[in-house]
Amino acid sequence: MTSITLLIILNKAKYIRFIPKDIGNLDKLEILDLGNNHLSGDIPFNISTLTLLDLESNYFSGLLPPNLGSGFTNLTKLYLSKNRLTGKIPNIISNASKLVILELGMNKFSGFIPDALTNLTKLIKLDLYGNDLNGFILPTISKLQSLQYLSLSHNRLQGSIIDELCQIRNLSELHLAYNMFLESVPGCLGNLTSLRKLDLSSNKLISHIPSSLWRLKDIMEIDLSSNALSGRIPLEISSLRALILLNLSSNQISGNIPPTIGGLQTLLNLSLAHNKLQGPIPESLGNMISLEFLDLSQNFLSGVIPKFLESLVQLKYINLSYNLLHGEIPDGGPFKSSTAESFMMNEDLCGKPQLQVHPCKKGYKQWSTKKTILIKCLLPFMLVLILVVSCLIFLKRKRDFVSDSTNNDLLILERPIRISYYELLRGTNGFNESNFLGKGSFGSVYKGVLSSGQLVAVKIFHLDLEGAFRSFDAECVAICNLRHRILLRSSVVIQMLILNL
Template sequence: MLIQLDLSLNKLNGAIPDVIGNLKNLLDLALHGNDLIGLIPDTVSNLHNLQSLILNNNRLQGSIINELCQLKNLSKLNLANNMFSGAIPKCLGNTSLQQLDFSSNILISHIPSSLWSLKDILVLDISSNALSGIISPEVSNLRAITLLNLSRNQISGSIPTTMGGLITLQSLSLAHNKLQGSIPGSLRGMISIESIDLSHNYLSGVIPKSLESLLYLKSINLSYNLLDGEIPNGGPFQNFTAQSFMMNKGLCGKSQLQVQPCRRGNKHISNKVMLVIKCLVPIMVVILVVIGIVFLKHNRDDGNYATKRDLTNLGAPTRISYYELLHGTNGFDESNLLGSGSFGSVYKAILPNEKIVAVKVFNIDMEEALRSFDIECLALCNLRHRNLVKIISCCSNDAFKSLVMEFMSNGSLDRWLYSHNYCLDILQRLNIMVDVAAALEYLHHGTSTPIVHCDIKPSNVLLDEDMVAHVSDFGVAKLLGEGQLEIYTKTLATVGYMAPEYGSKGVVSFKGDVYSYGIMLMEMFTRKKPTDEMFVEGLDLKDWVSKSTPHSIINILDANLLHKGNPNISNILPHISSIFELALSCCTKVPEARIMMTDVVVSLKKIRSYLRKMLGRRH
């Protein structure tokens, strides 16, 4: 009678078979550290005796199935470092879980309130996802919790004061979220706490002096917030270093903490000074009110015009009103709709000067869309490159936000690649990929603030009337600081094009763009999307190309290229093989081993030169 099955760290691939549900006496199932793909089979609901399910560090995807909630004896569930998406099942609150780890996936939506009902939970780690919403005051129900990690999500609101009731908690991380408000003094009630990380939020106010009473506190990280006032110096705070308080400009304290010294001003203020203050304050209030009224009136008058955002040097109008866009799109009529995405829609518009433009209208009800608007303005408004879509202007007020961009008459590369009405020949495809590579080379190495696009794919490449390619849609782009080689994010990108380190750990770097470019380069000449239904049971686009290069590429090449009457196809194939080999060098699993975009541009231009000579064409 099999009660334990441990196949971890064995390089297993493929999907978890449905027959796993036949092992009805199983208590522990460990498949972590393999290369498993696909979904969790719903037959696991038959494992009524299962106490421990460990599937972390694989490539499993899909939603976290509700059938797991039927495992009433399950106490340990680890799905970390996979590609699970969707929401956390609400029914998990009805289980007896003691350890739950969903970290490093791509889960979205709010944290279900039922999760705070897990009274037996010891370890709860849902970090490194894209979860939003607030931390419920009901968090205090986790009476047995020892580790709580909600870091690297999109959680907003304040830290609930009830969190101080977690007297068993030893490790708390809420870092890299959007938390606001003050640090509750009630946290002094977490008498067992050893580690607190609240860094990279928007917390303000003072550090509660009451935290000095946390006798077991060994580490605290409050860096990258908006805190002010004096840093406590008693209890465990005597041992903390400057690393705990970085980038809080309002903090003061000892010099070794690398903050400004606290001013100890004379507390005695003369009656004359007090009289002057009492007279000046009302006057200053009146002046500020008048200034505020004037400012609001001016803002109301100009509210329907574009925010300038340093657009004056683009050689185009910098003030385009909402009403001009409304008129130019016939009231944003569907007949002018060019496309829709998760953050908004793009319309064709005709300005009063008869210029045709594309207007990207953002969904102001989505916080992610507003952040995308800011990112695109910041990333694109000061960039100049032939192969980037130009921002002409932007229109921004409280009720409407849009970008006005160059109109690309030939639409997206995705449309050309997969439509039955169009067909790109070999040189056209190569020209487009050289254009895209040149754009990425510029973003990575040609700007004062390097930019990682993060979502390179055919639908984000637009073609102008001369079939010149322009990279667009910088809604999830990331700007790297000086000397930075990588940053971390949980912003969702497109499955199939994401580099492995991006999908599993949220690592963003130039090398991630290189990986996406390599996938797109393969797609360009095979006419197969990385999510094509043929790629199942461990086979993906990269493996398919790798197994066919260099000797069998005619079997993977887009049939349209073979049917175009190429008399020199046998001579062309070696150069196509070089393209596939270049693509594979972009997609190596280890980021450091991937080729640089500067080298990609050089290699592709050489291949294009050979093909032009062979085909007798200059362009």
């Protein structure tokens, strides 16, 4: 027996209840696979030649021995998940320094995560899922630079999701669901370009989803459901080109569903239920040809259910209940097998009787289509027409305002004004050269200030020149036909002054 180097017992060997004690004498045994049986009792921890020990899915119970790890100097893979093991994870397990995979999930381990685990620097996978561990994530976890898979889900861990996790550059899967983590989602997670699966669901996370998260172009699964996250779904969501699962349900996300979400053509599962989303269901959802699961229930979505959803031939589940939708429920594609629960508690849906909604009015479908096309065609024209009419009204009112102002000025000046020669003489300082403004062919012009303070221009005609009277008549005609709100006052006074000369 001492020459045996490999022993594999097939799974589900129900006739075996205990591990034989003599198995510890196999000093060259390297692989021991007893998973998925009904084994119980003691675990052989003194076989130093073992490289793989698989005892998962059995009935082993009680505490792990305090010398665990001291005898496993060559062990690289240890599978103890899905048993009934209790107590604390012993620190001495760090003596198994060659461990690459450590699975202790789905037991009843309690206490803190031992700091000694972070000394297992060769670990690629660490699974502590489904225990009763409490406390915080250790900052020293950043020492596990080879780690690719970390699951701490379904425990009672608390505190914040620490930034030290972002220093594990090779991390591919991070599962922290069903704990009591507080504060916000670390923005540095967007720097983990190797991340493929992120599950932070069912915690107490708040604030916005960091924008850096939408830059993980190769991530495949994001589950942030059942937290208290707020904000809007950004347009940049279309960057997640490899995404197959997106679950943002049971948060406080508001705003519209961005039209760019249709760019997620690899997406299989989309859940935005139990949020505060509003507006219509975007038409771009019709481009998500791989979609199998769609849940938009418990929001404030309005408008009609887009008929293009009928083209999603892979869709097996759809839930649009508890929204503000109205109109006809499509009856093609995935809607053929839909139930009433998918559409209940909306504003005014109609369709087949088995969906427990009132029947659509005759011709409703045709009228809705025609009305939609008509509105789309007429709306741009109506907007342009309203704009043109508004401009015309504005210009007319402006012109009327100017005309009214000019007419008011004319009304004021229509009263005859008589000015004596002596007032003109005094106002121009006796037609002094200091008041001289200019000279024409038939006379000279002087500046004058009347006793009322009004500024006037006075033209003196030289009647001894031939043509002076004709020039006077021509200027009178020109002044009478002049309509300028600024020059009118002066021109009328000039006319009166000339007549009084």
